[in-house]
Amino acid sequence: MRFILIPSPPHLPVRWPKIYTGRVTKVGSFATHDLRSDYIKKNGSWGLLKKWLANASGHKCWYCEAKSTRAPFDVDHFRPKLGITVDGVKLAGHNGYYWLAYEWWNFRLSCQRCNRPEKDHGGTLRGKSNEFPIQDETQRCSLPAASLTTESPRLLDPCVQTDCELLAHSIDGEVKPVAPTGTWEYLRARYTIDRLGFNEWNTPEEKRGRWQTLATLLTVVGHTANPYVIAELKKYLSHDHEYSSFFRSAIGTHRDKAWVEALL
Numbered sequence: 001m002r003f004i005l006i007p008s009p010p011h012l013p014v015r016w017p018k019i020y021t022g023r024v025t026k027v028g029s030f031a032t033h034d035l036r037s038d039y040i041k042k043n044g045s046w047g048l049l050k051k052w053l054a055n056a057s058g059h060k061c062w063y064c065e066a067k068s069t070r071a072p073f074d075v076d077h078f079r080p081k082l083g084i085t086v087d088g089v090k091l092a093g094h095n096g097y098y099w100l101a102y103e104w105w106n107f108r109l110s111c112q113r114c115n116r117p118e119k120d121h122g123g124t125l126r127g128k129s130n131e132f133p134i135q136d137e138t139q140r141c142s143l144p145a146a147s148l149t150t151e152s153p154r155l156l157d158p159c160v161q162t163d164c165e166l167l168a169h170s171i172d173g174e175v176k177p178v179a180p181t182g183t184w185e186y187l188r189a190r191y192t193i194d195r196l197g198f199n200e201w202n203t204p205e206e207k208r209g210r211w212q213t214l215a216t217l218l219t220v221v222g223h224t225a226n227p228y229v230i231a232e233l234k235k236y237l238s239h240d241h242e243y244s245s246f247f248r249s250a251i252g253t254h255r256d257k258a259w260v261e262a263l264l
């Protein structure tokens with residue numbers, strides 16, 4: 001997970017403000033959840049921002065940093081728009097953060113693995129879907145006027161730099177928590193890794209395979225800087241490279257070479 005910084009002002013597509021105003025006005029006019037839900041489901045206009053969201057991350061999933069080579073990205077609502085689950089159980093008495101359905105700052109570009117519910121090979125359900133647990137359920141916002149700052153989300157947010165710093169990478173390609181076991185920070189990282197399946201679907205193996213090629217190059221050139229190897233490493237470290245956080249960490253294990261240290 002790499003920190004996503006949206007510039008201020010966000011330079012949204014020119015068509016968006018008009019669509020946004022129309023949708024939000026309409027959602028606010030409905031008296032019942034069923035009417036709102038029906039409207040929002042039929043007017044998923046956030047797809048118009050997909051390209052804009054992709055540009056912000058170098059065309060990578062905001063959560064796991066995978067490129068979407070064979071399937072289109074989803075636009076995830078960080079706070080679910082039409083109902084919430086906590087550890088797979090529907091939260092009673094809450095219809096979701098419907099008033100955030102069209103707020104760009106609630107959107108996270110997500111690969112289908114991270115976003116959609118699917119059981120892995122061991123039968124464990126992965127994918128964010130409508131999951132949104134918070135630390136203290138009594139602080140849950142259920143009305144548009146409520147301040148969201150009272151909520152401490154359990155899921156790590158790629159738009160919060162300190163959240164991204166709670167994840168580390170093993171040389172074997174696995175993502176792991178940084179904080180000590182038993183802390184809220186550990187729990188958040190563990191939950192995010194497991195729920196979004198960062199270490200499932202053969203992802204660590206894939207990262208490891210690519211790293212082995214780089215590791216061989218590093219071993220061959222040793223302490224002597226080589227412009228071709230430097231150019232290659234720079235590609236892996238660049239913001240838009242798939243799993244660049246992992247490669248930064250893996251390349252960092254060769255910091256004893258002065259020329260590698262200078263790259264990081």
Ligand SMILES: [Zn+2]
Nearest residue numbers: 061064111114
């Ligand atoms: Zn993903």
